[in-house]
Amino acid sequence: MxxxxxxxxxxxxxxxxxxxxxxxxNAADGTFTANLTQLNDSGVTSTATATLKGNTLDIKLQSQGLLEGAPHAQHIHIGGMGVCPTNDQEGSGANGALQVSDAADQYGGIAVSLTTDGDTSPDSGLAVKRFPTGNASYSRTIKLDDKTASAISAGKAVVVVHGVDLDGSGKYDGDVKSDLDDSLPEEATDPAACGVLQASQMSQMPAGGVQTGGGSTxxxxxxxxxxxxxxxxxxxxxxxxxxxxxxxxxxxxx
CATH class of the missing domain: 1.10.287 (Helix Hairpins)
Structure with missing residues (x-):
């Protein structure tokens, strides 16, 4: 016995x-989506889809309602509350238009500049010639730093698309200057749409078998x-x- x-x-x-x-x-990996809704009564909507593997991000954006023929800066913001302002939130711009700094505490600062080529750091935040024009679709693979990758994984990263034709003139103009660059009218940089990157439900579903990485449970x-x-x-x-x-x-x- x-x-x-x-x-x-x-x-x-x-x-x-x-x-x-x-x-x-690996909790950092997975698929994330953001449904961007309008700010400043822009009429803009956008869908962002991102796949994170370690510190490598594959991201796609498709927007509608942007000013045709005009460049639209777009960024991933982190470091704030990880939320978007509401469409009716007033700011310091013309007739109460929301400027970038007015909602900085909500979506944070620029972590990634979603440029079409070249540098993607915050230094390229206003690289006008390297951002998509009008409603052009966007797709790019970007190497992230640890802080940004962690923010995306935690659901605290926000995608913001900029550029609003506030007065309906068909171009960026107006007397109020941008709070980011006083050589530009505010319309060129005011936020047009915003959405928080959230983990896709599909990426959280078990795929069967013992797996490592890929965000699978x-x-x-x-x-x-x-x-x-x-x-x-x-x-x-x-x-x-x-x-x-x-x-x-x-x-x-x-």
């Missing part, structure tokens, strides 16, 4: 390291079963030990 108990206990203890070492999914159910098996084995060893002691007590009393 003692030999059987020892074997059961060894099997139970051997199962515990399996439960503890079961691979976990696959394998967590296996880890739970392994842990449960270890618990049952430990419980079985304990029950066997109690039964053995009872038999030996009965034999001594007989």
């Amino acid at each position: 003692r030999k059987s108990l020892t074997a059961a206990a060894a099997l139970a203890l051997g199962a515990l390291p399996l439960a503890l070492s079961a691979p976990a999914a 696959a394998g967590t159910e296996d880890a739970g079963l392994i842990a449960l098996g270890g618990t049952l084995l430990v419980g079985g060893a304990g029950a066997a030990l109690i039964a053995s002691r009872r038999r030996r007590t009965a034999e001594d009393q007989a």
Whole structure:
């Protein structure tokens, strides 16, 4: 009997390291989407889809309602509350138009400039010639720093598209200057649409089997079963030990 108990206990203890070492999914990886809605009554809507693998981001944007023939700066913002202002939020621009700095506490500062080529750092935040024109679709692979990748993973990164024809003239003009560059009219930089990047539901669904990376939760159910098996084995060893002691007590009393 003692030999059987020892074997059961060894099997139970051997199962515990399996439960503890079961691979976990990399929470930073996954697919993220943002549905951008209008600011400043721009009439602009946009959809952003991004796939994050480590610090590499594949991102696509498709917008509607932007001023045709005009460049539209677009960025990923982090460091704020990770939210967008509402369309009716007033700012310091003409007739209460919302300027970039008016909502900086909400969406944060520029982390990535979604330019068509070249540099993507905040230094290119106003690189007018390297941003999409009008409703042109956008697609690019970008290398991120750790802080930005973490913000996206945590659902705290915000996509903002800029450029609003406030007076309907068909071009960027007006007497009020941009709060980012006083050589530009505010219309060139005022936010037109905003949306928070959120983890896609599909990217959170188990794909089956034990996986690492890819943002999948696959394998967590296996880890739970392994842990449960270890618990049952430990419980079985304990029950066997109690039964053995009872038999030996009965034999001594007989």
